[in-house]
Amino acid sequence: MKRPTSQDVALLAGVSRAVVSAILNRTPGIRVSPEKRQAVMDAIAQLGYRVDAQARGMRTGRSRTIAAYGNLDNPMFLQVLQGAQQTCMQAGYHLLLYGKGGHPGEKEELLALYQERRIDGLLTKDATGFADEAFAAMVHEAGLPFVSVEGYPESEQVQSVLMDYGESIRMALDYMWRQTGLSPIYIAAYESDTVKWGDRHRLEAYERWMAEHGSPPRIFRLNVAEPEALRELLAELPGPAAVLCNWFAASNMVYRAAAGLGLAVGRDLFIMSADNTAQANRYMVPSLSSIEVPYVKMGAAAAERVIRLAEGKEPEDVPAKIWIPPQLAPGESV
Amino acid sequence: MKRPTSQDVALLAGVSRAVVSAILNRTPGIRVSPEKRQAVMDAIAQLGYRVDAQARGMRTGRSRTIAAYGNLDNPMFLQVLQGAQQTCMQAGYHLLLYGKGGHPGEKEELLALYQERRIDGLLTKDATGFADEAFAAMVHEAGLPFVSVEGYPESEQVQSVLMDYGESIRMALDYMWRQTGLSPIYIAAYESDTVKWGDRHRLEAYERWMAEHGSPPRIFRLNVAEPEALRELLAELPGPAAVLCNWFAASNMVYRAAAGLGLAVGRDLFIMSADNTAQANRYMVPSLSSIEVPYVKMGAAAAERVIRLAEGKEPEDVPAKIWIPPQLAPGESV
DNA sequence: CTGTTAGCGCGTTCAC
DNA sequence: GTGAACGCGCTAACAG
Numbered sequence: 001m002k003r004p005t006s007q008d009v010a011l012l013a014g015v016s017r018a019v020v021s022a023i024l025n026r027t028p029g030i031r032v033s034p035e036k037r038q039a040v041m042d043a044i045a046q047l048g049y050r051v052d053a054q055a056r057g058m059r060t061g062r063s064r065t066i067a068a069y070g071n072l073d074n075p076m077f078l079q080v081l082q083g084a085q086q087t088c089m090q091a092g093y094h095l096l097l098y099g100k101g102g103h104p105g106e107k108e109e110l111l112a113l114y115q116e117r118r119i120d121g122l123l124t125k126d127a128t129g130f131a132d133e134a135f136a137a138m139v140h141e142a143g144l145p146f147v148s149v150e151g152y153p154e155s156e157q158v159q160s161v162l163m164d165y166g167e168s169i170r171m172a173l174d175y176m177w178r179q180t181g182l183s184p185i186y187i188a189a190y191e192s193d194t195v196k197w198g199d200r201h202r203l204e205a206y207e208r209w210m211a212e213h214g215s216p217p218r219i220f221r222l223n224v225a226e227p228e229a230l231r232e233l234l235a236e237l238p239g240p241a242a243v244l245c246n247w248f249a250a251s252n253m254v255y256r257a258a259a260g261l262g263l264a265v266g267r268d269l270f271i272m273s274a275d276n277t278a279q280a281n282r283y284m285v286p287s288l289s290s291i292e293v294p295y296v297k298m299g300a301a302a303a304e305r306v307i308r309l310a311e312g313k314e315p316e317d318v319p320a321k322i323w324i325p326p327q328l329a330p331g332e333s334v
Numbered sequence: 335m336k337r338p339t340s341q342d343v344a345l346l347a348g349v350s351r352a353v354v355s356a357i358l359n360r361t362p363g364i365r366v367s368p369e370k371r372q373a374v375m376d377a378i379a380q381l382g383y384r385v386d387a388q389a390r391g392m393r394t395g396r397s398r399t400i401a402a403y404g405n406l407d408n409p410m411f412l413q414v415l416q417g418a419q420q421t422c423m424q425a426g427y428h429l430l431l432y433g434k435g436g437h438p439g440e441k442e443e444l445l446a447l448y449q450e451r452r453i454d455g456l457l458t459k460d461a462t463g464f465a466d467e468a469f470a471a472m473v474h475e476a477g478l479p480f481v482s483v484e485g486y487p488e489s490e491q492v493q494s495v496l497m498d499y500g501e502s503i504r505m506a507l508d509y510m511w512r513q514t515g516l517s518p519i520y521i522a523a524y525e526s527d528t529v530k531w532g533d534r535h536r537l538e539a540y541e542r543w544m545a546e547h548g549s550p551p552r553i554f555r556l557n558v559a560e561p562e563a564l565r566e567l568l569a570e571l572p573g574p575a576a577v578l579c580n581w582f583a584a585s586n587m588v589y590r591a592a593a594g595l596g597l598a599v600g601r602d603l604f605i606m607s608a609d610n611t612a613q614a615n616r617y618m619v620p621s622l623s624s625i626e627v628p629y630v631k632m633g634a635a636a637a638e639r640v641i642r643l644a645e646g647k648e649p650e651d652v653p654a655k656i657w658i659p660p661q662l663a664p665g666e667s668v
Numbered sequence: 669c670t671g672t673t674a675g676c677g678c679g680t681t682c683a684c
Numbered sequence: 685g686t687g688a689a690c691g692c693g694c695t696a697a698c699a700g
Contacts, residue, residue, distance in 0.1 A: 003449060006679060016686050021680055032685075050449040054397060055678035057388040058691055068431070072416035075409045075613065082406035085433045094451065097402070097431045099419045115337060115384040117428065248617075255619045279409065280614035283582075285589045340693060350672050355694055367670070389692035392677055672699075677692105684686085 004047040012043040020044075024051060063118040065094045066306055069110055070125030070149075072099035075279045076295050080125045080149050083299025091307050093120070107135055114144045121306035123299075126151030128165075129197025131158075145309035147302045149295075153197050153321075159309070161302045161322045165198045165274075166205035168291040168326035169244070172272050173209045175289070176242050179334050180270050183215035184242035187230075189222045189250035202246050202274060224249055230257040234269070242270040242334070248278045251288055271333045286332035298324050338381040346377040354378075358385060397452040399428045400640055403444055404459030404483075406433035409613045410629050414459045414483050417633025425641050427454070441469055448478045455640035457633075460485030462499075463531025465492075479643035481636045483629075487531050487655075493643070495636045495656045499532045499608075500539035502625040502660035503578070506606050507543045509623070510576050513668050514604050517549035518576035521564075523556045523584035536580050536608060558583055564591040568603070576604040576668070582612045585622055605667045620666035632658050 010017045057063040070077040088095045113119045130151040136158045139146045152158040186206045210217040245251040251273040263269045266286045273290040281288040301322050308314040344351045391397040404411040422429045447453050464485040470492045473480045486492040520540045544551040568591050579585040585607040597603045600620045607624040615622040635656050642648040
């Protein structure tokens with residue numbers, strides 16, 4: 001038993017293939033009598049007919065497929081994928097998955113997909129503040145619709161979906177203030193020496209908030225490779241104290257140092273993280289309060305934008321940046 | 335500037351399209367002179383030609399694409415995807431992603447993809463021990479190559495990639511014994527009342543190990559909704575004690591209970607988890623020793639099998655089950 | 669042995 | 685509402 005084609009449907013319904021196509025695609029400007037339309041629908045149901053996406057794609061030059069590229073080691077990427085996949089399905093698109101593997105020319109190969117698989121758009125999950133203008137230019141040049149999640153925050157040429165990191169810090173500080181009445185110190189963990197986009201905004205927001213509340217800012221830069229420094233810092237703090245960490249890794253180090261010093265988190269020491277990148281906040285003992293980056297929503301927003309771009313439905317004057325607000329995730333640590 | 339086609343390549347190289355195709359596909363039985371071959375390769379490079387996957391797929395009836403289906407809320411699925419994506423790329427295949435969304439007929443729609451997008455195979459990440467024979471039968475009936483990760487452990491009709499849960503328990507017990515000289519009690523956390531395949535094997539392995547070591551088994555069933563019970567249990571244990579948990583959730587509850595009782599994990603109480611499903615073991619304070627399920631490898635193995643099946647390269651007599659060994663992941667809790 | 673010609677696969681689109 | 689051309693690569697049959 002062969003796979004049914006539109007020809008089979010047409011024969012069974014007593015019409016031409018063109019009509020089948022027109023009905024399935026709601027081709028504007030076609031007029032089909034209700035009887036014929038019904039006959040076609042019946043034939044489709046009876047035969048279990050499905051259009052061959054490859055044949056359709058060959059004719060139209062599009063594939064109803066978008067590519068997602070990101071780091072498959074990073075659990076955040078999964079959330080982005082979740083949001084993207086949902087919106088894609090709803091729009092009748094399919095998601096092709098590509099993982100960062102560490103090859104140099106890897107990302108450029110995504111462009112080849114544009115030719116080879118006729119992908120209709122590209123969505124990347126980049127590191128916060130990441131920007132590769134050369135790549136973006138190539139993509140633009142090729143005419144491939146492209147949206148980055150968390151990348152290119154300062155490039156107006158590239159579409160991206162971002163979260164307001166400054167706002168996340170204000171939200172965290174307001175929450176800690178309400179809960180404890182303390183002005184938190186700020187611990188910023190870094191893996192490298194350069195201060196990236198997100199951290200710059202977080203730091204500025206912290207400084208501004210402290211200024212507005214008449215407290216002197218207390219900022220502590222923490223090298224993730226040197227956890228001992230933290231022990232000294234915490235030992236000198238007058239308790240009870242409150243600390244806000246820029247990143248889960250810092251919070252985790254604070255938990256360890258607190259354990260070593262016999263400080264009880266949530267009582268002697270209040271901790272909050274400005275993120276939940278390891279997806280482990282709720283498993284910490286006690287659970288870690290934080291601000292969450294709503295990656296599922298960001299993935300959904302990015303996919304939606306990519307699809308609109310692919311379909312040419314996006315007006316020219318829409319802003320290049322889509323901002324998604326941060327979310328408070330209370331735990332037991334504050 | 336139009337996208338180059340094989341026609342363009344053929345013209346530039348002074349040959350027919352058939353030759354271009356033969357060279358690209360190493361068609362067996364077709365011999366091309368080195369000069370022509372080189373001319374074609376040059377033309378391809380010069381034009382930046384790429385075959386149109388949709389046109390090729392339409393002709394061959396295949397798409398060099400496989401579908402991955404699983405729960406996008408589950409970080410383990412990401413690891414499976416990572417392994418699958420890598421092997422797919424290496425074999426020249428592409429991965430289409432589908433997330434479990436909760437719709438009833440959802441999985442059956444994957445079969446429609448077989449018709450619509452001509453996918454060459456299907457890979458699912460199922461819950462441990464899961465089996466849906468009706469679905470498997472439909473897939474088999476349709477002739478779609480199918481491999482499950484962690485599902486269908488007892489169905490010889492379905493291909494699956496599994497880990498030996500009994501072995502993971504033995505590995506954990508041996509390790510704890512070496513490190514502490516203690517015979518651990520066993521805490522099994524459950525969300526529902528039925529004991530699933532994996533947990534049955536774990537339990538049996540625990541009982542056998544204890545018998546072999548001449549210790550009476552001490553098994554504690556823990557309802558995840560009633561953490562108080564744990565507190566009583568731990569309070570009565572003669573310290574130092576060792577506990578082996580079937581699942582991360584149980585370990586996490588033990589950490590909490592221990593904190594409440596003032597017991598120091600890693601000193602008064604040794605804990606080990608038979609899994610790392612939340613990917614949070616290393617963030618626990620102290621870090622949680624565990625046995626890991628090598629999901630990346632399992633995803634890779636599954637993809638490899640699917641591709642071999644799709645290409646008809648799999649001999650008939652290969653066993654339906656692929657077993658991947660568990661891995662010890664030492665931490666600070668034992 | 670090397671290479672060509674012609675037809676096919678299947679849905680879309682445009683002139684009639 | 686129809687007929688016929690078209691998109692692009694593959695492959696069987698065939699020719700030099």
